[in-house]
Amino acid sequence: MSNLLKGNFTTKKEVKKPEENTEKDSTQQAFKKAALNSIGGSMVYVERTDLTWDGEE
Amino acid sequence: MAKILFINPVVREEDVPRHIPYGIALLAAIAMKKGHLVQVYDANAHRLPLETIVEVCQADDWDAVCIGGLTTTYNYIKKACKLIKQAAPKAQLIAGGGFLTSMPTEIFKWLPEIDVGCIGESFETFPAVLEKIDNKDFDYSTVLGVIHRDLTGKSFLTPVRPNIHDLDTLPWPAWELFPLDIYFANSANLFSEESFTSKRRMDINGSFGCGLTCKYCWHLGTTGDMLIEENEEGENDVVFTYGRNIRYHSPDYIVSMVKHLYDTYDIDFAAFIDENLMTMDVASKGTWLKELCAKWIEAGLQPTCRQKGIPHDENCKGVHWNGTSHAGLHRPDTLKLMYEAGCTHLVYGLESFDPYILRNLGKGSNARKNKQSIATCLASGIKPIPNIIIGFPEETFESVRNTINALIELGITAKPHFATAYPGSEWYYAYKDSILAQYNGDLEAYIMDLGDASKITATISQKFSPVQLLGLQQIVYLKELRLLDLSEQHWAPVQQHLSPVVEPKTSFNLRPVKEAGPLAIKVG
Structure with missing residues (x-):
C-alpha cells in the first residue's frame, strides 16, 4: 500500500491508500463509466441498486 | 517554517485524471524553496471517498491546509472545506485559483470555513500569507491580493498585487509530489x-x-485583466477588464x-x-x-x-x-x-x-x-x-x-x-x-x-x-x-x-476597456 501523501518531510502518521477496496470499486465504476459513455439506441444502463418492493409504501 | 498540506480537488469526475495541477505544483515548489514543509494529497488522482480528507488532515499538525482550482472544482471544494475545518481546526484554511478569484465575496459567504484566499496571481501572495502564518499573525489586511475576514466573519479584499515581471524567476513545478x-x-x-x-x-x-x-x-x-476597486456599497470588489500584461x-x-x-x-x-x-x-x-x-x-x-x-x-x-x-x-x-x-x-x-x-x-x-x-x-x-x-x-x-x-x-x-x-x-x-x-x-x-x-x-x-x-x-x-x-x-x-x-446587462465587475492591472517593475 502506498502513502497517499507526498512531500518533503515525513508526516507523524502515514496515510495508506486502501488498494483492495479501490480495485473492487473501480471495476464497477469503470463499467458504469464506460456504459454511460455509450448510451444510445439499445445501449442503456440500470443502476445497481435493489429495487425489490419490500411491502412498504 | 510552516507545515503545509495541499489538497488537489476532484475535477471532471466523469473522466479519468489527466492533468497534474500546474498551479498547485508551482506553489508547492515555491513554498519548498522558501523552506516550508510541504505535503500534497492529490484527491483528483486517487479518486477515493471524500472522507479520506479527514485522515489526511489528521496525519500531522498542519499550520495551513491549501485548496484551490477552477470553478468546476467548486462542488468538491465546498464539501472538502467542511471536513478540513473539522479535522484540522487549528490550521489556517487557504484557498486560491479561479473558483475564488472570479467571485471572492460570494465564495467567502458560501464557504465560511476559509480563513484567507489568494486572489489572482499567487506566486508572491501565497508566500506572503505563509510568512504571516509562520509569525502566528493572522491579520492579513496588510497582504496585497487577498480576501480575508474580521472576527465577525465579514470579508475584505485588499488591493491588487502586481503581476511578477519575469516568469523565468519561477521554479519548475514540484511534479515529484x-x-x-x-x-x-x-x-x-x-x-x-x-x-x-x-x-x-x-x-x-x-x-x-x-x-x-x-x-x-x-x-x-x-x-493584468483584474483590478480591485470600491463597488457601489463602498467595498472592494474585483473588476475584470480588457487590460493585459502579456x-x-x-x-x-x-x-x-x-x-x-x-x-x-x-x-x-x-x-x-x-x-x-x-x-x-x-x-x-x-x-x-x-x-x-x-x-x-x-x-x-x-x-x-x-x-x-x-x-x-x-x-x-x-x-x-x-x-x-x-x-x-x-x-x-x-x-x-x-x-x-x-x-x-x-x-x-x-x-x-x-x-x-x-x-x-x-x-x-x-x-x-x-x-x-x-x-x-x-x-x-x-x-x-x-x-x-x-x-x-x-x-x-x-x-x-x-x-x-x-x-x-x-x-x-x-x-x-x-x-x-x-x-x-x-x-x-x-x-x-x-x-x-x-x-x-x-x-x-x-x-x-x-x-x-x-x-x-x-x-x-x-x-x-x-x-x-x-x-x-x-x-x-x-x-x-x-x-x-x-x-x-x-x-x-x-x-x-x-x-x-x-x-x-452592464455590471460593475466588467469594464470593457484596455486598462491593465499593475505589473511589477523589472528588477536588475
Whole structure:
C-alpha cells in the first residue's frame, strides 16, 4: 500500500491508500463509466441498486 | 517554517485524471524553496471517498491546509472545506485559483470555513500569507491580493498585487509530489495519432494570459485583466477588464524544463496548457515559437519520426507536443517549424462560422479565416482540433446553418459545446440576472452545476430555449441541414412573436476597456 501523501518531510502518521477496496470499486465504476459513455439506441444502463418492493409504501 | 498540506480537488469526475495541477505544483515548489514543509494529497488522482480528507488532515499538525482550482472544482471544494475545518481546526484554511478569484465575496459567504484566499496571481501572495502564518499573525489586511475576514466573519479584499515581471524567476513545478503513475496511465488521448500512443505525457506552461477578449473567456486575474476597486456599497470588489500584461517564459526556460522531464521521467509527450501560443508569438513579433522550435531540436527533443521523415510508431524517441492556436494569427512558416520540432496537434477555438457571431465575439477572427485555418494547419502536417460552440446570444437558424455548411465543407465532425457563462467572463456579468432567473435566484446552485460546457446549465441564447439547443446540438453533430430546415419552418414564425429568452446587462465587475492591472517593475 502506498502513502497517499507526498512531500518533503515525513508526516507523524502515514496515510495508506486502501488498494483492495479501490480495485473492487473501480471495476464497477469503470463499467458504469464506460456504459454511460455509450448510451444510445439499445445501449442503456440500470443502476445497481435493489429495487425489490419490500411491502412498504 | 510552516507545515503545509495541499489538497488537489476532484475535477471532471466523469473522466479519468489527466492533468497534474500546474498551479498547485508551482506553489508547492515555491513554498519548498522558501523552506516550508510541504505535503500534497492529490484527491483528483486517487479518486477515493471524500472522507479520506479527514485522515489526511489528521496525519500531522498542519499550520495551513491549501485548496484551490477552477470553478468546476467548486462542488468538491465546498464539501472538502467542511471536513478540513473539522479535522484540522487549528490550521489556517487557504484557498486560491479561479473558483475564488472570479467571485471572492460570494465564495467567502458560501464557504465560511476559509480563513484567507489568494486572489489572482499567487506566486508572491501565497508566500506572503505563509510568512504571516509562520509569525502566528493572522491579520492579513496588510497582504496585497487577498480576501480575508474580521472576527465577525465579514470579508475584505485588499488591493491588487502586481503581476511578477519575469516568469523565468519561477521554479519548475514540484511534479515529484504527485502520483505520476496515475497520470501516466492516462497519457493517451484522441487528438492525434501521436498523442493516442503516448505513454508518458506531462503538461507544461509557457505563458500566462492571452491578448484576445473572447466574451466567454477570462484569465484568472493572472494577466493584468483584474483590478480591485470600491463597488457601489463602498467595498472592494474585483473588476475584470480588457487590460493585459502579456508574459511568456523564455524558450530556454521551456526547453530546459522539457529536457529535465525527458531525462527524469522519460516523457514522450509535452502538452502546452497555455491559453493561446499564437497570441504570445504575435507579442514577440513572431520570434518566440521559432526560437522555441530551434532550441527544442537543438536539445535533442525532436521526435525521431520527424527527424527522419518517417511515420510515427512505438519505436519513436523524443518528445511530441501540442498547444493552442488561432485562425487569424498562425503563420504557415511557423507551423512548418512547429511540425518539424514535433508538434502533433493544435487546438483552434473556431467556435462558429457565422460572420455576425464572430464579429461580436472579440476573437479577432472571421468565417473566411476560420475556414482557411484548417487547410493551413493540415498543410503543415499538424492536426487541427477545432472547438465549436452553439447557443451564442446571437445564435439563429441561419448562424447554425453557416456552421454546418462549413463543417461539411471542411470534413469536421463535432458535437458542439453549449455557450456557457463561466464566472469571470464577460458573458457571466452580462447575463448574470438571466442566470439567476434560471436557477430561482440561487447563484451557488448554478456554480455547482457548471461542468465542461458539454451540457446545458443556464442558456444565454436570446432566441433558443434549452430544448431547442439540445436539438440543434444533435443536428450540428449529424450535419443534417434537412432537419435544420424543418425546424426553422416550424419554429421561426413563432420566434418573431417572442421576447428574447435572456437579456444582457452592464455590471460593475466588467469594464470593457484596455486598462491593465499593475505589473511589477523589472528588477536588475
